[in-house]
Amino acid sequence: MTLAQLVPDGSGCLLVFTHTLSDAGTWGDLPSAARQATGWDACLGWLATRLDGREKQPMPPAWFLATAERYVEAFGLGEGEAREDPEGFLLWFERDLVQPPQRVWAALTESGEPVAGGADRAVAPPLRRAAWLTGHGRRVQPRLVTS
Structure with missing residues:
Protein backbone atom coordinates (compact mmCIF):
# COMPACT_ATOMS: atom_id res chain seq x y z
CA MET A 1 0.00 0.00 0.00
CA PHE A 75 17.75 -3.80 3.35
CA GLY A 76 19.83 -6.90 4.13
CA LEU A 77 18.46 -8.88 1.17
CA GLY A 78 21.85 -9.99 -0.15
CA GLU A 79 22.29 -13.05 2.05
CA GLY A 80 21.94 -16.46 0.47
CA GLU A 81 19.88 -19.23 2.03
CA ALA A 82 21.12 -22.83 2.36
CA ARG A 83 18.37 -25.27 1.41
CA GLU A 84 18.42 -29.04 1.52
CA ASP A 85 18.13 -30.62 -1.90
CA PRO A 86 17.94 -34.23 -3.12
CA GLU A 87 21.47 -33.75 -4.52
CA GLY A 88 22.84 -32.19 -1.30
CA PHE A 89 22.49 -28.51 -0.57
CA LEU A 90 21.45 -25.56 -2.67
CA LEU A 91 22.67 -22.02 -2.00
CA TRP A 92 19.70 -19.85 -2.98
CA PHE A 93 19.89 -16.15 -3.84
CA GLU A 94 16.78 -14.28 -4.88
CA ARG A 95 16.45 -10.97 -6.70
CA ASP A 96 13.25 -9.34 -7.89
CA LEU A 97 14.18 -7.20 -10.88
CA VAL A 98 11.81 -5.85 -13.49
CA GLN A 99 14.32 -5.82 -16.30
CA PRO A 100 14.71 -7.70 -19.57
CA PRO A 101 16.25 -11.12 -18.85
CA GLN A 102 19.22 -10.37 -21.13
CA ARG A 103 20.11 -7.27 -19.09
CA VAL A 104 19.90 -9.22 -15.83
CA TRP A 105 21.98 -12.06 -17.29
CA ALA A 106 24.64 -9.62 -18.51
CA ALA A 107 24.81 -8.00 -15.06
CA LEU A 108 25.11 -11.38 -13.32
CA THR A 109 27.71 -12.84 -15.65
CA GLU A 110 29.43 -9.67 -16.88
CA SER A 111 28.92 -10.98 -20.40
CA GLY A 112 26.40 -10.61 -23.18
CA GLU A 113 23.86 -13.30 -23.92
CA PRO A 114 23.57 -16.63 -22.10
CA VAL A 115 25.31 -19.37 -24.07
CA ALA A 116 23.62 -22.77 -24.20
CA GLY A 117 26.08 -25.62 -23.72
CA GLY A 118 28.83 -23.42 -22.28
CA ALA A 119 30.76 -24.23 -19.11
CA ASP A 120 27.58 -23.50 -17.18
CA ARG A 121 24.53 -25.15 -18.71
CA ALA A 122 22.46 -22.10 -19.59
CA VAL A 123 19.06 -21.68 -21.14
CA ALA A 124 18.46 -18.53 -23.15
CA PRO A 125 15.97 -16.40 -21.23
CA PRO A 126 12.60 -15.74 -22.82
CA LEU A 127 11.89 -12.35 -24.33
CA ARG A 128 9.66 -11.05 -21.55
CA ARG A 129 9.52 -7.84 -19.56
CA ALA A 130 10.09 -9.60 -16.24
CA ALA A 131 11.85 -12.80 -15.30
CA TRP A 132 13.50 -14.42 -12.35
CA LEU A 133 16.72 -16.21 -13.07
CA THR A 134 17.00 -19.02 -10.54
CA GLY A 135 20.11 -21.07 -10.16
CA HIS A 136 20.72 -24.62 -8.97
CA GLY A 137 24.38 -25.38 -8.58
CA ARG A 138 25.94 -24.39 -11.88
CA ARG A 139 22.74 -24.73 -13.92
CA VAL A 140 20.73 -21.58 -14.55
CA GLN A 141 17.15 -21.64 -15.73
CA PRO A 142 14.84 -18.67 -16.24
CA ARG A 143 11.48 -18.75 -14.51
CA LEU A 144 8.86 -16.27 -15.68
CA VAL A 145 7.04 -13.93 -13.39
CA THR A 146 3.91 -12.72 -15.10
CA SER A 147 2.61 -9.27 -14.38
Missing part, protein backbone atom coordinates in the same frame (compact mmCIF):
# COMPACT_ATOMS: atom_id res chain seq x y z
CA THR A 2 1.26 3.48 -0.83
CA LEU A 3 0.25 6.51 1.17
CA ALA A 4 1.05 10.11 0.20
CA GLN A 5 0.69 12.88 2.77
CA LEU A 6 1.23 16.64 2.70
CA VAL A 7 2.57 17.72 6.10
CA PRO A 8 2.91 21.40 7.11
CA ASP A 9 6.57 22.47 7.12
CA GLY A 10 7.32 26.10 7.90
CA SER A 11 5.79 28.29 5.18
CA GLY A 12 5.29 25.31 2.87
CA CYS A 13 4.63 21.62 3.13
CA LEU A 14 6.49 18.34 3.01
CA LEU A 15 5.39 15.48 0.75
CA VAL A 16 5.73 12.17 2.64
CA PHE A 17 5.43 8.83 0.85
CA THR A 18 4.95 5.61 2.79
CA HIS A 19 5.07 2.29 0.95
CA THR A 20 4.01 -0.78 2.95
CA LEU A 21 4.70 -4.28 1.65
CA SER A 22 1.60 -6.48 1.76
CA ASP A 23 3.44 -9.81 1.46
CA ALA A 24 1.09 -10.63 -1.43
CA GLY A 25 2.53 -11.83 -4.72
CA THR A 26 5.71 -10.52 -6.28
CA TRP A 27 4.65 -6.89 -5.89
CA GLY A 28 4.51 -6.89 -2.10
CA ASP A 29 6.91 -9.52 -0.79
CA LEU A 30 10.25 -8.81 0.86
CA PRO A 31 12.43 -9.49 -2.22
CA SER A 32 10.45 -6.80 -4.07
CA ALA A 33 11.55 -4.11 -1.58
CA ALA A 34 14.73 -3.23 -3.52
CA ARG A 35 12.81 -3.01 -6.80
CA GLN A 36 10.05 -0.92 -5.23
CA ALA A 37 12.55 1.49 -3.65
CA THR A 38 14.41 1.86 -6.95
CA GLY A 39 11.14 2.63 -8.73
CA TRP A 40 10.29 5.27 -6.15
CA ASP A 41 13.76 6.81 -6.55
CA ALA A 42 13.07 7.18 -10.28
CA CYS A 43 9.53 8.55 -9.84
CA LEU A 44 10.44 11.03 -7.12
CA GLY A 45 13.54 12.09 -9.05
CA TRP A 46 11.39 12.80 -12.09
CA LEU A 47 8.91 14.70 -9.91
CA ALA A 48 11.74 16.88 -8.56
CA THR A 49 12.96 17.44 -12.12
CA ARG A 50 9.48 18.52 -13.20
CA LEU A 51 9.06 20.83 -10.20
CA ASP A 52 12.41 22.42 -11.08
CA GLY A 53 11.05 23.11 -14.59
CA ARG A 54 13.48 20.74 -16.30
CA GLU A 55 12.71 18.02 -18.86
CA LYS A 56 12.58 14.41 -17.70
CA GLN A 57 15.62 12.45 -18.87
CA PRO A 58 15.58 8.66 -19.20
CA MET A 59 17.66 6.72 -16.71
CA PRO A 60 20.74 5.00 -18.18
CA PRO A 61 20.12 1.24 -18.65
CA ALA A 62 22.56 0.23 -15.88
CA TRP A 63 21.00 2.66 -13.37
CA PHE A 64 18.11 0.39 -12.32
CA LEU A 65 20.23 -2.66 -11.52
CA ALA A 66 22.94 -0.64 -9.74
CA THR A 67 20.37 1.23 -7.63
CA ALA A 68 18.43 -1.95 -6.82
CA GLU A 69 21.64 -3.67 -5.72
CA ARG A 70 22.40 -0.80 -3.31
CA TYR A 71 18.94 -1.30 -1.78
CA VAL A 72 19.50 -5.08 -1.62
CA GLU A 73 22.50 -4.37 0.62
CA ALA A 74 20.78 -1.59 2.61
Whole structure:
Protein backbone atom coordinates (compact mmCIF):
# COMPACT_ATOMS: atom_id res chain seq x y z
CA MET A 1 0.00 0.00 0.00
CA THR A 2 1.26 3.48 -0.83
CA LEU A 3 0.25 6.51 1.17
CA ALA A 4 1.05 10.11 0.20
CA GLN A 5 0.69 12.88 2.77
CA LEU A 6 1.23 16.64 2.70
CA VAL A 7 2.57 17.72 6.10
CA PRO A 8 2.91 21.40 7.11
CA ASP A 9 6.57 22.47 7.12
CA GLY A 10 7.32 26.10 7.90
CA SER A 11 5.79 28.29 5.18
CA GLY A 12 5.29 25.31 2.87
CA CYS A 13 4.63 21.62 3.13
CA LEU A 14 6.49 18.34 3.01
CA LEU A 15 5.39 15.48 0.75
CA VAL A 16 5.73 12.17 2.64
CA PHE A 17 5.43 8.83 0.85
CA THR A 18 4.95 5.61 2.79
CA HIS A 19 5.07 2.29 0.95
CA THR A 20 4.01 -0.78 2.95
CA LEU A 21 4.70 -4.28 1.65
CA SER A 22 1.60 -6.48 1.76
CA ASP A 23 3.44 -9.81 1.46
CA ALA A 24 1.09 -10.63 -1.43
CA GLY A 25 2.53 -11.83 -4.72
CA THR A 26 5.71 -10.52 -6.28
CA TRP A 27 4.65 -6.89 -5.89
CA GLY A 28 4.51 -6.89 -2.10
CA ASP A 29 6.91 -9.52 -0.79
CA LEU A 30 10.25 -8.81 0.86
CA PRO A 31 12.43 -9.49 -2.22
CA SER A 32 10.45 -6.80 -4.07
CA ALA A 33 11.55 -4.11 -1.58
CA ALA A 34 14.73 -3.23 -3.52
CA ARG A 35 12.81 -3.01 -6.80
CA GLN A 36 10.05 -0.92 -5.23
CA ALA A 37 12.55 1.49 -3.65
CA THR A 38 14.41 1.86 -6.95
CA GLY A 39 11.14 2.63 -8.73
CA TRP A 40 10.29 5.27 -6.15
CA ASP A 41 13.76 6.81 -6.55
CA ALA A 42 13.07 7.18 -10.28
CA CYS A 43 9.53 8.55 -9.84
CA LEU A 44 10.44 11.03 -7.12
CA GLY A 45 13.54 12.09 -9.05
CA TRP A 46 11.39 12.80 -12.09
CA LEU A 47 8.91 14.70 -9.91
CA ALA A 48 11.74 16.88 -8.56
CA THR A 49 12.96 17.44 -12.12
CA ARG A 50 9.48 18.52 -13.20
CA LEU A 51 9.06 20.83 -10.20
CA ASP A 52 12.41 22.42 -11.08
CA GLY A 53 11.05 23.11 -14.59
CA ARG A 54 13.48 20.74 -16.30
CA GLU A 55 12.71 18.02 -18.86
CA LYS A 56 12.58 14.41 -17.70
CA GLN A 57 15.62 12.45 -18.87
CA PRO A 58 15.58 8.66 -19.20
CA MET A 59 17.66 6.72 -16.71
CA PRO A 60 20.74 5.00 -18.18
CA PRO A 61 20.12 1.24 -18.65
CA ALA A 62 22.56 0.23 -15.88
CA TRP A 63 21.00 2.66 -13.37
CA PHE A 64 18.11 0.39 -12.32
CA LEU A 65 20.23 -2.66 -11.52
CA ALA A 66 22.94 -0.64 -9.74
CA THR A 67 20.37 1.23 -7.63
CA ALA A 68 18.43 -1.95 -6.82
CA GLU A 69 21.64 -3.67 -5.72
CA ARG A 70 22.40 -0.80 -3.31
CA TYR A 71 18.94 -1.30 -1.78
CA VAL A 72 19.50 -5.08 -1.62
CA GLU A 73 22.50 -4.37 0.62
CA ALA A 74 20.78 -1.59 2.61
CA PHE A 75 17.75 -3.80 3.35
CA GLY A 76 19.83 -6.90 4.13
CA LEU A 77 18.46 -8.88 1.17
CA GLY A 78 21.85 -9.99 -0.15
CA GLU A 79 22.29 -13.05 2.05
CA GLY A 80 21.94 -16.46 0.47
CA GLU A 81 19.88 -19.23 2.03
CA ALA A 82 21.12 -22.83 2.36
CA ARG A 83 18.37 -25.27 1.41
CA GLU A 84 18.42 -29.04 1.52
CA ASP A 85 18.13 -30.62 -1.90
CA PRO A 86 17.94 -34.23 -3.12
CA GLU A 87 21.47 -33.75 -4.52
CA GLY A 88 22.84 -32.19 -1.30
CA PHE A 89 22.49 -28.51 -0.57
CA LEU A 90 21.45 -25.56 -2.67
CA LEU A 91 22.67 -22.02 -2.00
CA TRP A 92 19.70 -19.85 -2.98
CA PHE A 93 19.89 -16.15 -3.84
CA GLU A 94 16.78 -14.28 -4.88
CA ARG A 95 16.45 -10.97 -6.70
CA ASP A 96 13.25 -9.34 -7.89
CA LEU A 97 14.18 -7.20 -10.88
CA VAL A 98 11.81 -5.85 -13.49
CA GLN A 99 14.32 -5.82 -16.30
CA PRO A 100 14.71 -7.70 -19.57
CA PRO A 101 16.25 -11.12 -18.85
CA GLN A 102 19.22 -10.37 -21.13
CA ARG A 103 20.11 -7.27 -19.09
CA VAL A 104 19.90 -9.22 -15.83
CA TRP A 105 21.98 -12.06 -17.29
CA ALA A 106 24.64 -9.62 -18.51
CA ALA A 107 24.81 -8.00 -15.06
CA LEU A 108 25.11 -11.38 -13.32
CA THR A 109 27.71 -12.84 -15.65
CA GLU A 110 29.43 -9.67 -16.88
CA SER A 111 28.92 -10.98 -20.40
CA GLY A 112 26.40 -10.61 -23.18
CA GLU A 113 23.86 -13.30 -23.92
CA PRO A 114 23.57 -16.63 -22.10
CA VAL A 115 25.31 -19.37 -24.07
CA ALA A 116 23.62 -22.77 -24.20
CA GLY A 117 26.08 -25.62 -23.72
CA GLY A 118 28.83 -23.42 -22.28
CA ALA A 119 30.76 -24.23 -19.11
CA ASP A 120 27.58 -23.50 -17.18
CA ARG A 121 24.53 -25.15 -18.71
CA ALA A 122 22.46 -22.10 -19.59
CA VAL A 123 19.06 -21.68 -21.14
CA ALA A 124 18.46 -18.53 -23.15
CA PRO A 125 15.97 -16.40 -21.23
CA PRO A 126 12.60 -15.74 -22.82
CA LEU A 127 11.89 -12.35 -24.33
CA ARG A 128 9.66 -11.05 -21.55
CA ARG A 129 9.52 -7.84 -19.56
CA ALA A 130 10.09 -9.60 -16.24
CA ALA A 131 11.85 -12.80 -15.30
CA TRP A 132 13.50 -14.42 -12.35
CA LEU A 133 16.72 -16.21 -13.07
CA THR A 134 17.00 -19.02 -10.54
CA GLY A 135 20.11 -21.07 -10.16
CA HIS A 136 20.72 -24.62 -8.97
CA GLY A 137 24.38 -25.38 -8.58
CA ARG A 138 25.94 -24.39 -11.88
CA ARG A 139 22.74 -24.73 -13.92
CA VAL A 140 20.73 -21.58 -14.55
CA GLN A 141 17.15 -21.64 -15.73
CA PRO A 142 14.84 -18.67 -16.24
CA ARG A 143 11.48 -18.75 -14.51
CA LEU A 144 8.86 -16.27 -15.68
CA VAL A 145 7.04 -13.93 -13.39
CA THR A 146 3.91 -12.72 -15.10
CA SER A 147 2.61 -9.27 -14.38
